[in-house]
Amino acid sequence: MDFVKKYAYVFLGVFCVLALGGLYMSTRSRPAGVMGLGQNIGEPRLEASPSPAPEPAAADLQPAEPATIMVHIVGAVYSPGVFEVAYGSRVNDVLQLAGGHTYEADLALINLAAFVQDAMQIRIPAVGEEPQELETQTGQAAAAITSDGRVNINLANLTELQTLTGIGPARAQSIIDFREANNGFNSIDELLNIHGIGATIFENIRDRLTID
Numbered sequence: 001m002d003f004v005k006k007y008a009y010v011f012l013g014v015f016c017v018l019a020l021g022g023l024y025m026s027t028r029s030r031p032a033g034v035m036g037l038g039q040n041i042g043e044p045r046l047e048a049s050p051s052p053a054p055e056p057a058a059a060d061l062q063p064a065e066p067a068t069i070m071v072h073i074v075g076a077v078y079s080p081g082v083f084e085v086a087y088g089s090r091v092n093d094v095l096q097l098a099g100g101h102t103y104e105a106d107l108a109l110i111n112l113a114a115f116v117q118d119a120m121q122i123r124i125p126a127v128g129e130e131p132q133e134l135e136t137q138t139g140q141a142a143a144a145i146t147s148d149g150r151v152n153i154n155l156a157n158l159t160e161l162q163t164l165t166g167i168g169p170a171r172a173q174s175i176i177d178f179r180e181a182n183n184g185f186n187s188i189d190e191l192l193n194i195h196g197i198g199a200t201i202f203e204n205i206r207d208r209l210t211i212d
Helices: 002-028 091-097 169-181 188-193 199-208
Strands: 068-075 081-086 120-124
Touching: 068 091, 081 091, 091 120, 169 188, 188 199
Parallel strands: 068 120
Antiparallel strands: 068 081
């Protein structure tokens, strides 16, 4: 009996060691998805929600303007021809590329500060010639900005409208939006119907406006 008792304790000790070792190994090898201590049965696991994709900025939705345009200059210049210029260039920029004006040029008959457009033909008039509006190669008058500096609010683009005092990008876009929604302006006074253009701004630019 002493023999049996003695070895019974040995077997019991070995069994406890093996049981504790098995428990330790099972907790070490438990997959990440298995519930651990302190988590209630049936309690959903919290997953990190993906960050929403940033919405494109308003500016990104606007169509990009061309980097360069082609302009034809003729008349009283030293080197007439077709020139590639940056978008937003003015008549004077193209004139300089053409070598400047000749001695017979009458620069008082043309607006050197006018913005140029793609496919436009610029004619630098000589003394005694009648002033003419700038024309495109298709022969259609490009009268968004006339030879006397007035801005045609029925034709002017975003950049041209901003040559008017007090008209920034937002107000210029509002003018274009109003024009498209109402099939053009019937009177320059209709600018007063546009939010952000009050009597003060209108009076400051009245003399520079046209719809013809």
